[in-house]
Amino acid sequence: MWEQLQFLGFRPHGPKARISLNNLSAESESAWRRQLKAAIGNNLLLKQATTELVLWFGDIAHDRSIIFAAAEVWGYQLNEAVLLLRDHPDPLVRLRVEALQGLISQAPDAAQLLLQAQAVRLALSTSSNCGAPPRTWIADAEIERLIEAEFEACAKDYGKWIPKTAASGEETHVAMLFEKLSVAFMKINNQLELLASQRKKNERLEFSLQYRIVGKYEEGLPNFDAARFSTDVCLIFEAQESSCLSFTRRASYIQAKRLHGGHEDGKTGSYPIDRLQLDNLALQTHASYLLLIGPCEVAPMPVIPVQLYLDLIARGAASTCIQPDFAASIAKSLASWLVYDVIGLWAGDPRTEVVEKAMGGPGREPYVLAKFTAKKVLVRL
Known part of the structure; x- marks a missing residue:
């Protein structure tokens, strides 16, 4: 002994x-x-x-x-x-x-205490998903909920301003949304650093979000088998080990649609869509999505897979607009989609040609390129 x-x-x-x-x-x-x-x-x-x-x-x-x-x-x-x-x-x-x-x-540990403090700061329910098992490769349910809550508060807060700024186009709203998401990433990193120190962990996750506003030139040009690129946002997610070695890199193509008419008294408004844009997106990659920019209590900033909505059109759904109530019933919130689909690696296309197209280049750049990285960082205890 x-x-x-x-x-x-x-x-x-x-x-x-x-x-x-x-x-x-x-x-x-x-x-x-x-x-x-x-x-x-x-x-x-x-x-x-x-x-x-x-x-x-x-x-x-x-x-x-x-x-x-x-x-x-x-x-x-x-x-x-x-x-x-x-x-x-x-x-x-x-x-x-x-x-x-x-x-x-089962006294509250450091992660649970951080979640409680976050719930007070963001006015969230402390019972939401409490005790649920982890759902991603992060393998830590508390961290997943902490990230999701921060994203959801960001989306809800920005969604309230959409009806008040109805005259602005998708371009302005998308740029402002990603700016606010970058602030949320900084808050998340601060909390993960604190959590790692309290747990005495020798490594932690760190997230970074980089985005740039580029020309919309390519949206009307062909890509792969599609007549047009039809993409507003290219989202690239990369996951790295503490050695900075990337173990996956994926791209998602996003068409953003803002709420129209919701600023008028007594009207809920709708999200105009273009069937040809959806067809073009689906031809390029299964990882193509509609991002509906507007207020939604059930699913703040709804995200809908393009192929899902095309299937619903085939069975009778509207092909020119999406009503907010219908969007809430079929969509995931932006926060849930980012955590469990994008970061969780259920979404995204790893094919080299899709990722390279998303990265863009001289004369072939989508409107917004958003790249965010999750990497393990060594911690000095």
Whole structure:
């Protein structure tokens, strides 16, 4: 057992261990906990003595490792360790026992506290999707909800201004929307950095959004099998490891449509669409979408797959405009689409020719090119 305890700095004899738990991967630390549990076996007195030893004299540099080691050793009998040591005379032992109690009672961790604070700031419901499992490769439901809530607040806030600025075209609204999204990305990065420091993680996600306003020259020119490009926004998403090595790069083509007529009293307005534009988009890539710019409580800034709407036209849906209520029933919110489809890698076309076309170039540039990146960043603890 002393072989395992030396990783925490205990050395009753011999030189100091050459390896510290702080230098091991999560997988190796998990293996160390299993070895410690196996070394103790079913000896209850040894289990009690070892637990008190590590909680009392374990170096604070290994604090998190000590907490989870105690949880591993006691397993489903963890509550026995809490009852045994909760009145211990040493304050550090009592503090660590309280941490174990928090594991049992599911006390809010750093991510949950950030979500609570965010909910207060954005006036959100704290119960929304609470306890739901992760839905993307990020593999962290709290982070997914934190990102989605920030995007949704941004979309809702901007959506309220659309009826008041009805005279502006899609170009102005799209540019302003992406400007606000870039601010949301900065807020998200600040929260993820804080979360990583509280969780003692050695890496975290970082998002960046780059966009540029370019000419609309290409929209009327042919592309692939389509008579026209028919694209207002080219969205490129890239995911990178901490080594800055990209493991995917995808493009989505977006046609933006703003709400018309919603500024008039008693009228909800509608989103004018062009059937030929939709046909051209669908011919180029399955990753083509309608972005409806306007207020919507159910799905702020609705996003609809172009092929989905073409299928609905085939069964009788309007081919010249989309009503807001109908859009809300078939669309995803911009926030949900960005998190679970774009970042989650359910959306986007990885084909080289589609990505290169989205990037544009001299004489062949879409109106807006938006590129955002999710990368893992090493953290100094």
